[in-house]
Structures are given as C-alpha cells and as structure tokens.
Amino acid sequence: MDVALLVQVVLNGLMLGALYACIAVGFSLVWGVLNIINMLHGSLIVLAGYLTCSLWTEAHIHPFASLIPVGLVIGVGAAVLQFVLINRVVQQPVLTTLTLTFGLDMILYNLMNSVFDATPRRVTLDLGRVTLGEVVLPWDRIAAMLVALALTALLYGILRGSRLGRAIVAVRMDREAASLMGIRVPRIYALTFGLGAFMAGVCGALLSIVYPITTNATGQLLGKAFIVCVVGGLGTVPGALVGGLALGVTESLGSHWFGPQAAALLGFALMLALLVVRPTGLLGRKGYE
C-alpha cells in the first residue's frame, strides 16, 4: 500500500481521535465521579453544534468565538439539571440513573427536533489546507483538533491543579471521607456534571466545523463515548485521550480497508473484547469504579 495514503489515513484518524477524546473526557468524568452513565451526552453535543451553526448563520459569530459561551450555556444548564433532578437519585442503581438520563435525553432530542429539525448542518469556514508532499490536511480540521486537545489539557489542569478539581477527585475516591473533610458533595456533583456537559458543548461546536451535525447522530456520538471510555479506562483524562486516539485511528483504517459500516462495527467489537479481557481499560486502575 502507498505510504503517503497510509500516512493520510492515520493522520485523519488522529484528527478524528482528538475530537473523540474530547467527547469522551466529559462522559468519563461524569461516569467516574457520579457513577452515572449519562445518556444525555450525545444530545448535548448535537445541541451545542446546532447553537454554533445558528449563531454563525444568523449572527455571523465565528465558531471559535462562540465555542466557550456555547459550552458554558450547556454546562450551566446541565449543572442545574443535576442539582435539581439527578442528584435525588444519584445513589440509586445503574438501571435507575441510566433510565432517567435516557428519559431526559428523549425530551431534549424531541425538543431539538421540533425547535430546529434533523437536517444535517455545518459551519463552512474554508480556511484552506496544508499540503505535505501527497498528504493534504485541511486547516479547519487541524484547528478543531488543536482546540480539542487544548481543552482536554485544560480539563486535566483543572482536575490536577485547582481546588475544585481536587475536590472532584476527592469525591471520586471516597465520597464519605470527602464529605467529612467539608466538601459539599451535591454541589460537587452538580459542578462535575456541568463540567462534563461543558466539554460536550465545546466538542459539539468543534464538530460542527468539521462534519455536518444532525440529531440523528446523537446515538452514534454516545456510542463513541462508550467505546472510548471502556477502551481507555474510566475516570482518567489520559485514558480518554489514549482511547480517543486509538478509536480514531482504528476507525479511519477500518473505514479505509473495509468501509464505514465495518469500521463502526470494529469499534464496538474492540470495546466488547476489551470489556471482557480487561474491564479496567488500557490505562484504568483496578478498583477505580
């Protein structure tokens, strides 16, 4: 096989993988800290993408300018939702919490379809491209990848360095002990959920620059978050990064060799195999659930 083509496919996979990592890092945070599988994640991404597109077409606000505000709107909304509603059942078994977030997802999905519609839309920036020999990299994809990586790094920094981040990690490790140390656990839960949704929001904004975005994709996006979380390991930012890049490259190569449907199948098969062989993921630690 042609080397330049292979390099192109792998680079495409890495650019896609950075976005996957960004999608999964918020999902993984919520799962790791709140012990909730947030079925809303895919819809939050699409909602942010829709908002970004609307701001671009209606008000000519550049996606890179609306990125953070859109993320904040989604994050604050989600934090309120967590504080008012989900916190009440956060201790319940997974069947309850998953079903609840699925119910909320159905409401949001339906509202998005009636306020907007399911027509795919994207922000076309046309920033030109870089050509390295036979390898072609569009600037909008490079920019989306870099912003995704920067935001993932920012989240890592918040978790490692800030008081809020240390409190989140403390709650994840031992809820009771954290509560005894004076951390207000319900508030941390709400902030964590908000932070996860913020990451979903910025991802949606970035995705809308690179791919057409539609409400029909909510399930697929959620599926990517599942896979990355399981492959990379739960509750760690580096895990989500490794898992995201691994999935991006796997899908890109799989799609090149066997076609796009087989690539999606490959992702899920990889996840199921890893779940069985190594449920803690590539970078996960045992007992970190």
Next chain:
Amino acid sequence: MASHWRRIGIGLWLLGVAAAPLSGDNYVIKIATFVAFYGALALSWNFIGGYAGYPSFATAAFVGLGSYAGALCQNAGVPMVLSWGLAAGVTAIAAAALGFVVLRLRGHYFAIGSIALVEILSLIASWWSGLTGGGEGLNVTILPGGPVFIARFFLYAMLAIVVLALVATVLVERGRLGFGLRCIAQNEDAAEMVGVPTTLYKVLAFVLSGVFCGAAGAAYASWVAYIAPTDAFSILLTVKVPVMVLLGGPGTVFGPLLGSSALVLLEETVWARFLEFHQAILGAVIVALIFFLPGGLLGLAGRVRKSA
C-alpha cells in the same frame, strides 16, 4: 401482593387480551396484539433484570435476532410457526454464548456491554446485506387468509407466547433458580460463597430473557411482513421494555404485564394525539416514574393498602 389478587390480575389480563376480537374492531385487535407483544418482552426482561437484578438493555438484540432468524427461515420455505420455534432456538443459543461473555461484567459495565450487543447486531444486519437485505430491509412472506383472519391469528399467537413466558416465570419463581437469582440480585459474592452456581444461573436467566423475545420478534416479523435493522434493533425498544417492568413492579409475575399494558394503552390513548411530541412525552413518563413511582404500580398498590 397477595397471591389471590395476583391470580385475579393475571386472569383478567389474559381474558381482556383474548376478548379483543369480540369488539369486531381491527384497531382494538391490533392494540391487544401490541399489548401481548410487549407483555412477552417485559416478562422476558424480568428474568434477568427483575429477578437477577442485572441492568440488561439487550432486549432489542434478542427481538432483532429473532425477527431476522424467523424471517430468513420463513423465506427459505420453513412453515411459519416452525420458523418461530427455530428463531427462539437461535436466540437462546446466541443468548447463552453472549451471556457467557457479558455476564462476567457487573453494574455499569454490564449495562454498556448489553447496549453494545444491540449495536453490534444492528450493524451486522445492515452490513451483511447479502443475507439480510442490509439497510433496505427484508420482506417476509405474508400469511394468506385476509386481514380479519391475520389480525386474530397474530393476536392469539402473541398471547400463546405470553402464556409460555408466564408459565416459565411461575416455574422459575417457585424453583431453585428463582431463589438463586434473588440471592444474586441481593449480593452476588455472598450467593457464590454459599454455593449458588452464579454463572450458570445468570446465563440461564439471560437465555430465558432471550428465548421468548426471539419468538415474539419472529412472530412480529411475520405479522408486519417487513423488517429493517433500525426497527428490529431499536434502542428505544431496548429501554422501553425495562421501563415497562419498572412501571409495573420488577421481580414479580404480574408487574411486567401490568406495566407493559399500561404503557401501550397510555401510548395509544393519550399521546397518539401529540405525535410530534411522542418521544418527549415518553421521556417525561420515565422521569415521573423514577421520581414518583419507585416501586412501580404494584408497589403503589402495596403502599395504599398499608396506609389504609
């Protein structure tokens, strides 16, 4: 719930569904068939989700597998009812094999793994277009005999599957398997320690939760005479069925029947008028169920009786 109340409830339910043709209205018969279809699925889910306490979202995987297996058998010339039986067998074998893999997982990982089964089978069905017709779907031979006969035939076929699932539920509940599964639901490690063969029992529960779904899926495929990957392996279905059981009362015999018929009837009477907000209303029902009816309708009946 006292056992005579339970028997009366189940008897009334079966009579009500069986009496639908008396109305002479094909729409009523169709609703009753749906009530029976979902009743069978809810009873099936109850084995793994209710008794064993495993948060399974694999229902659509079994339904889809059964409908494809049944449709393919039927199109290959196997008589219809026999092909449903074959579909149930295929689903049972697949459930045993897949169960052996995913039942090693617990809690959140099991939930995700079971959703992955639905996704994987759905992707295979759209990918393997030589066998399944891919995304365009598969036509199934239509039963001759005219619409009135067909409507009644499939109503009683679904009802027969419900009765089989009910018999299985009662047998499991009274036997060692039911006792073992309830132990697993409470504390799997302790159950293992006192000698409950946990792996075997979990796989059995998974097979039971698959086999009737497979039969019902195959019957459904013959009824509507057309299946496609997105309908057969619908994520909505896979969540709706556990919701029905939660609505009725998990881990009971009558709860799944009560919950599934309540949701189907609610769907048809109330929110068929708001088609555009169909999903949002179902979502709101789910949210309300979790906050206001944590023990399901049967739990509510128990609470009312206690306070009276």
